[in-house]
Amino acid sequence: MRTTTGLLTAALGAMLATTLPATAQQMGKTIIRTSATKPYRFRHSRLAVPAVLDGIPRTSVEALGADELDVYARYERGNDMITVYVYRQVSGAVPVWFDRARHSIETRADLFGTVTPAMVATAFTPPGQATPSGLIGAWSITKPPYRGTALALLPLGEWLVKVRYSSSTLDGAGVAARMPAVLAALDWPKNIATGPVAQPIADCATPLTFPTTAQPVRDEQALTSAAITGGLFASLLAKATPEPAVTSVLWCRDPAPARVGGVYRANAATDAYLLAFTDSGRGASVAPDAMGVLLDEKAPPRWSVSLDDLGATTSYPPMTALPRPDQVIAALEGPALSRTSTWGKKRQVDVNSAMVGSGK
Incomplete structure (x- = not known):
């Protein structure tokens, strides 16, 4: 079995590919x-x-x-x-x-x-x-x-x-x-769940504001906590029975530049966004670290960064403020904290012990 960091590097390489042939090659194509x-x-x-x-x-x-x-x-x-x-x-x-x-x-x-x-x-x-x-x-x-x-x-x-x-x-x-x-x-299944009304994407009325102070969290105790809570939170979400949303979330397109993909905000959120890669359902989610606040009310505000693949969610070191898209991509190119499988009967959480135990 490959190490957690190796798995994440392979997954990220596939997701950040800019052409379909490269993506297919890196992810492994099966006939x-x-x-x-x-x-x-x-x-x-x-x-x-x-x-x-x-x-x-x-x-x-x-x-x-x-x-x-x-x-x-x-x-x-x-x-x-x-x-x-x-x-x-x-x-x-x-x-x-x-x-x-x-x-x-x-x-x-x-x-x-x-x-x-x-x-x-x-x-x-x-x-x-x-x-x-x-x-x-x-x-x-x-x-x-x-x-x-x-x-x-x-x-x-x-x-x-x-x-x-x-x-x-x-x-x-x-x-x-x-x-x-x-x-x-096409032969569609019977009894298809009702999906939310789809509304075409429009530009966000007000662009996101990114603080210049956003930096990766480096405190070893905070990283350890983020690795464990991020993995557990992803595992709990994965075990929940998926129910298609009935109420539409209004998404908008933010003009924030990114080397790869585009930035999208749910209900015009000012403190969270999705960095969507290509059109294959994969992206990076950025949001306030609500789990960390629940465990430690005195902890300073942090923003979680996670990579959403079709079968796993990977968490990265949190940020001290809302990060710019290029900061998110830089984080994804570095070592991860944990990887949680979200598909199949065995929902495994792998913590990168080298990252959380060395004070990096």
Whole structure:
């Protein structure tokens, strides 16, 4: 078994990768054996995808990482492609991850040329659900071989489903018109839990203010306490039965710059944020250390920093004030305090004894 620090370094390397091929390589990609003529049912979410979707044959089903927490089915016919992704929701919400996907499309001139929105982010009611909990958007593209691409993202219990359709013959509006039929052709589970209404991301009305005094906590006793409480808190959250939120959290996009990803705030919070990486559901959470205050009312205010992967939560040394995004990324590139598995029957908490016992 690798050391805690080694595990965290590998996980961080995968999450901070800026391209999908690099991410797949670092996280480990597994080909799932399927029948070429029969539907494939995703192991955990129970969503089933057909062998042919909108006239395009399924060519592969692949998983990133362990435990099939991030799986996708690929359909290809010439240059036309549909990809159905299913991955575990561990942080953020549909609007956040849709916005990261939108950003990756609209800022990749090297891949797509000039990208023009054909349908701005629009809420829709997914098959089998009762509320407009999903978001859909579409874009026209000028760089061959594609003319248009569309994206739909929606919740499925504790999972997120993302469908991407790119066409060499249809522009953005044409691909968007095909998406309802594509979604309807998937075999959705019965009795899907009601998801919260999805509201497209907007800029935050007031930007975050970052104190210049924010520094990593270095006191050995405080680090030991943070390692233990952070791991236990993550373990308790993981053991709780996941219940999809019924009430929408209004997320907004903060302009704070970051080397990787984007900054998002729930209900315009002024003391917490999510640094969301790519659009794969992974990110870093920053918030006041409420657990530390409960254990020691005299302790000075601290801000916890954690890395949310699909199967584990990793805690890092807390900060003395709200840290800037680049300070968070710097923390993630250093040694961690603890790693808590959040998936499976065995919910293990690994404490980095070298970090909490040496006074670093």
